[in-house]
Amino acid sequence: MPTKTFLNLPAPKRAQIETAAILEFADKGLRGASVNAIVARAGIAKGSYYQYFSGMEDIFQHVLSIARQKKLALANALGASNGRxxxxxxxxxxxxxxxxxxxxxxxxxxxxxxxxxxxxxxxxxxxxxxxxxxxxxxxxxxxxxxxxxxxxxxxxxxxxxxxxxxxxxxxxxxxxxxxxxxxxxxxxxxxxxxxxxxxxxxxxxxxxxxxxxxxxxxxxxxxxxxx
Amino acid sequence: MPTKTFLNLPAPKRAQIETAAILEFADKGLRGASVNAIVARAGIAKGSYYQYFSGMEDIFQHVLSIARQKKLALANALGASNGRxxxxxxxxxxxxxxxxxxxxxxxxxxxxxxxxxxxxxxxxxxxxxxxxxxxxxxxxxxxxxxxxxxxxxxxxxxxxxxxxxxxxxxxxxxxxxxxxxxxxxxxxxxxxxxxxxxxxxxxxxxxxxxxxxxxxxxxxxxxxxxx
Amino acid sequence: MPTKTFLNLPAPKRAQIETAAILEFADKGLRGASVNAIVARAGIAKGSYYQYFSGMEDIFQHVLSIARQKKLALANALGASNGRxxxxxxxxxxxxxxxxxxxxxxxxxxxxxxxxxxxxxxxxxxxxxxxxxxxxxxxxxxxxxxxxxxxxxxxxxxxxxxxxxxxxxxxxxxxxxxxxxxxxxxxxxxxxxxxxxxxxxxxxxxxxxxxxxxxxxxxxxxxxxxx
Amino acid sequence: MPTKTFLNLPAPKRAQIETAAILEFADKGLRGASVNAIVARAGIAKGSYYQYFSGMEDIFQHVLSIARQKKLALANALGASNGRxxxxxxxxxxxxxxxxxxxxxxxxxxxxxxxxxxxxxxxxxxxxxxxxxxxxxxxxxxxxxxxxxxxxxxxxxxxxxxxxxxxxxxxxxxxxxxxxxxxxxxxxxxxxxxxxxxxxxxxxxxxxxxxxxxxxxxxxxxxxxxx
DNA sequence: TATGAATGAGCTTTCATTCAT
DNA sequence: CATGAATGAAAGCTCATTCAT
The missing domain is CATH 1.10.357.10 (Tetracycline Repressor, domain 2)
Structure with a gap:
């Protein structure tokens, strides 16, 4: 779970970090992803990362929750099933x-x-x-x-x-x-x-x-x- | 592809290395597997590994071919489909x-x-x-x-x-x-x-x-x- | 080219690393020099080295530029040619x-x-x-x-x-x-x-x-x- | 100095090894050359190499002597200096x-x-x-x-x-x-x-x-x- | 809170050398 | 004598994590 510090971040910066993580995970998978690469992509300091997340699994779960949110939003946008x-x-x-x-x-x-x-x-x-x-x-x-x-x-x-x-x-x-x-x-x-x-x-x-x-x-x- | 050196190895030793690799890949996947871990499991020297395989992908493909062989053998053992x-x-x-x-x-x-x-x-x-x-x-x-x-x-x-x-x-x-x-x-x-x-x-x-x-x-x- | 990290280092530490590299190169040449030996001579961690330089050629070029600077300084100190x-x-x-x-x-x-x-x-x-x-x-x-x-x-x-x-x-x-x-x-x-x-x-x-x-x-x- | 074993080798094989060493040294220099590369180029067994030479310096000196011989032969072929x-x-x-x-x-x-x-x-x-x-x-x-x-x-x-x-x-x-x-x-x-x-x-x-x-x-x- | 320098463990890979066959 | 398998040290490099500022 991200720290409160992360959740209080201004939205654009948060998004920037999330995007970096998403790209990294999509590229290399959970196993192949690296903190180094994420912070490099995000353009943040390495120390900052550890003030937001406790490690790798942590941010992965967070990214997963983003995925669920986005899919949910998309489902809502598509309108309900006709439900026949x-x-x-x-x-x-x-x-x-x-x-x-x-x-x-x-x-x-x-x-x-x-x-x-x-x-x-x-x-x-x-x-x-x-x-x-x-x-x-x-x-x-x-x-x-x-x-x-x-x-x-x-x-x-x-x-x-x-x-x-x-x-x-x-x-x-x-x-x-x-x-x-x-x-x-x-x-x-x-x-x-x-x-x-x-x-x-x-x-x-x-x-x-x-x-x-x-x-x-x-x-x-x-x-x-x-x- | 394994080197000739590997293929000429006495069967038990070969099996021992293959088993080590299989366990490692099953545990950690291609991405997470490490040569270090494989040689440790197999109980061989790191130098030896590189006389058998050129890297990670190499042994992975070899393990895959083992999988196919084993499955084929198993299919044969099960007898043909009744083919109705x-x-x-x-x-x-x-x-x-x-x-x-x-x-x-x-x-x-x-x-x-x-x-x-x-x-x-x-x-x-x-x-x-x-x-x-x-x-x-x-x-x-x-x-x-x-x-x-x-x-x-x-x-x-x-x-x-x-x-x-x-x-x-x-x-x-x-x-x-x-x-x-x-x-x-x-x-x-x-x-x-x-x-x-x-x-x-x-x-x-x-x-x-x-x-x-x-x-x-x-x-x-x-x-x-x-x- | 050295990283910004290296250039921002306190001068004595920077000098210490440069000296280590200079000695190593003078001893063994570009071909024979090793990062391991340089960090050992400099008394820094291997990880640190790679935060300063991208490899071997990198630091070699840096050392060369030091050589040029030192020679230039020496030339200036010697005074201009009489130019006859x-x-x-x-x-x-x-x-x-x-x-x-x-x-x-x-x-x-x-x-x-x-x-x-x-x-x-x-x-x-x-x-x-x-x-x-x-x-x-x-x-x-x-x-x-x-x-x-x-x-x-x-x-x-x-x-x-x-x-x-x-x-x-x-x-x-x-x-x-x-x-x-x-x-x-x-x-x-x-x-x-x-x-x-x-x-x-x-x-x-x-x-x-x-x-x-x-x-x-x-x-x-x-x-x-x-x- | 090459061993007697090497000197007794049939000329073509000897030449083949020498050529391999020459190419390796010319490519990478004494410092960068490797026994591995030489035996690979020569197509001989690694063990054989150590029956011919004691290490790296050894074969390098031998190659040098070849260079001198070849140059001498070339000098002779060119005819004596007119000596004016x-x-x-x-x-x-x-x-x-x-x-x-x-x-x-x-x-x-x-x-x-x-x-x-x-x-x-x-x-x-x-x-x-x-x-x-x-x-x-x-x-x-x-x-x-x-x-x-x-x-x-x-x-x-x-x-x-x-x-x-x-x-x-x-x-x-x-x-x-x-x-x-x-x-x-x-x-x-x-x-x-x-x-x-x-x-x-x-x-x-x-x-x-x-x-x-x-x-x-x-x-x-x-x-x-x-x- | 943000930073980024520092670190040593660990990675993949190559090395020279030995030795049993 | 020829072979090539075996080996551990050492190479270059990346890693996650800590910590002083």
């Missing part, structure tokens, strides 16, 4: 994530690293901050989906939550790569992601995979299952 | 992966890190060695699935390959965690994974998610789509 | 060099090494700082000598400049060795080099060699030979 | 040196380094091998010159020997640089250096500088000055 059903909500979630990756690629990269770390050492998750896309987040999401009769009762929620988490964090790389020239317009806000045909068609495809599975026409697959 | 259809093959693939994670958790962790790295910098993949679970592997897999009429034609193979890759590498953590006491029996080989009820039921669930999607009965979703 | 003609100036130059070698033998040795290096890789010379004794220095010197009619027109200035450079840097070793007991008095300043009979007689001899060569018409020499 | 007088001999000496630098630039560079070293620590010179261009060589040369009445009696032979040594080793760089395209023809032997107009005219200029200086009566110079 859980899958509509899921689609909305993916749109938020895609926008996040376009607008804050460094923060997204850092968040992914944290997600992977959480997969390796489960239980580390902050219970009080059920962050979007975290392990317990999708578990809860699915539990409610079953209650709302949107998700089949046979689904093992923990198993499926794991799967959704993986897809949410790493499964849209290809989709983003495919946005091509549209990416810039989406990033800058010139085009609303909800109305961009290319994004929506790619999303259709991705969501269908999640909803309908990989098999042939669902009807046919049903036959297969009912064999 | 692509999904049967996919299920077989997941069994291999689960066994790999149980038997060689460190190598699995290292392979995952490499996979994640490949996601960040695509195109680095060795085209001539289409490793199991890699980006192009699932793409090819799906393309053939479409030809075989196992996969719906509307599926965007690149998108779906990305999704499958994510699930294959990170989506079975929960499953493995749920094996509980059975894990040890599977690991040691006392129980055949193909005949372990718990594993199979969890796999059923996971594979169903992939095959059938998250929604209720596919037929119903079909109605939803045809709205 | 170019050879008087040359004699004055040699006196400066001899004094420099007596008073700062380590710096002189270092400067010689740099001169030799510049001979090996010509073109590296800083054009804006035409250092005393450098390649272009004597070339210019001779060109003016021809204009002033002090130097014979048949002299190839580049060829002769090369010769003068070699003599200036390495051709007075013997002279210095011959100073014997006088050396100490000259070094300490007790005796003015311009008034020391031994030095002057040796210089006479050395300068005569150079003057006769540079100023005579070849024709005259030819006559001499045919006598 | 000492200056004719000196001119012949410079031709040998120029050829040596053209034909064996690496050995020449190594010899220069040794010469400089000998200047720094006088007395190290091998008295029994008065090598061409060494300190005592020119001293003897001049002493005989005085006897033969070729050199003025007022010349301080030690002083002048030092000067000649400096010029001989470093004073013909410019001359060689000026040979331009002719260099290749001289190197290959297509053109006899004694008959190459460019070389001879440059040599004229250089030798005139030395002859006029060494042979003139100071009185004559005095007259010249009082013109």
């Amino acid at each position: 059903d859980l899958f509509a909500y899921l689609r909305w979630l993916f749109q938020v994530e895609i926008l996040f990756e376009l607008r804050e690629p460094e923060l997204a990269a850092i968040e992914h690293e944290a997600f992977l770390q959480s997969l390796k050492s489960p239980g580390t998750e902050d219970e009080n901050t059920p962050l979007i896309g975290g392990a317990s987040f999708f578990n809860e999401f699915l539990a409610q989906g079953i209650l709302a009769d949107d998700v089949a009762t046979w689904v093992d929620t923990k198993l499926a939550a794991n799967l959704l988490g993986a897809v949410y964090h790493l499964g849209n790389r290809q989709l983003i790569a495919r946005l091509g020239e549209n990416a810039e317009a989406l990033r800058s806000g010139k085009v609303d992601i909800r109305e961009d045909p290319l994004t929506q068609s790619l999303l259709d495809n991705l969501m269908d995979l999640l909803e309908a599975g990989l098999s042939r026409e669902p009807a046919i697959r049903k036959d297969f299952y009912s064999k | 259809d692509l999904f049967a093959y996919l299920r077989w693939l997941f069994q291999v992966e689960i066994l790999f994670e149980l038997r060689e958790p460190e190598l699995a962790a290292i392979e995952h890190e490499a996979f994640l790295q490949s996601l960040k910098s695509p195109g680095t993949e060795d085209e001539n060695t289409p490793l199991i679970g890699g980006a192009s592997f699932f793409n090819e897999f799906l393309a053939q699935g479409i030809l075989a009429d196992d996969v719906a034609t509307w599926v965007d193979t690149k998108l779906a390959a990305n999704l499958l890759g994510a699930v294959y590498h990170l989506g079975n953590r929960q499953l493995i965690a749920r094996l509980g006491e059975n894990a040890e029996a599977l690991r040691s080989g006392k129980v055949d994974i193909r005949e372990d009820p718990l594993t199979q039921s969890l796999l059923d669930n996971l594979m169903d998610l992939l095959e059938a999607g998250l929604s209720r009965e596919p037929a119903i979703r079909k109605d939803f789509y045809s709205k | 003609d170019l050879f008087a100036y040359l004699r004055w130059l040699f006196q400066v060099e001899i004094l420099f070698e007596l008073r700062e033998p380590e710096l002189a040795a270092i400067e010689h090494e740099a001169f030799l290096q510049s001979l090996k890789s010509p073109g590296t010379e800083d054009e804006n700082t035409p250092l005393i004794g450098g390649a272009s220095f004597f070339n210019e010197f001779l060109a003016q000598g021809i204009l002033a009619d002090d130097v014979a027109t048949w002299v190839d200035t580049k060829l002769a400049a090369n010769l003068l450079g070699a003599v200036y840097h390495l051709g007075n070793r013997q002279l210095i060795a011959r100073l014997g007991e006088n050396a100490e008095a000259l070094r300490s300043g007790k005796v003015d080099i311009r008034e020391d009979p031994l030095t002057q007689s040796l210089l006479d001899n050395l300068m005569d060699l150079l003057e006769a060569g540079l100023s005579r018409e070849p024709a005259i020499r030819k006559d001499f030979y045919s006598k | 007088d000492l200056f004719a001999y000196l001119r012949w000496l410079f031709q040998v040196e120029i050829l040596f630098e053209l034909r064996e630039p690496e050995l020449a560079a190594i010899e220069h380094e040794a010469f400089l070293q000998s200047l720094k620590s006088p007395g190290t010179e091998d008295e029994n091998t008065p090598l061409i261009g060494g300190a005592s060589f020119f001293n003897e040369f001049l002493a005989q010159g005085i006897l033969a009445d070729d050199v003025a009696t007022w010349v301080d032979t030690k002083l002048a020997a030092n000067l000649l040594g400096a010029v001989y080793h470093l004073g013909n760089r410019q001359l060689i640089a000026r040979l331009g395209e002719n260099a290749e023809a001289l190197r290959s032997g297509k053109v006899d250096i004694r008959e190459d107009p460019l070389t001879q005219s440059l040599l004229d200029n250089l030798m005139d500088l030395l002859e006029a200086g060494l042979s003139r009566e100071p009185a004559i110079r005095k007259d010249f000055y009082s013109k």
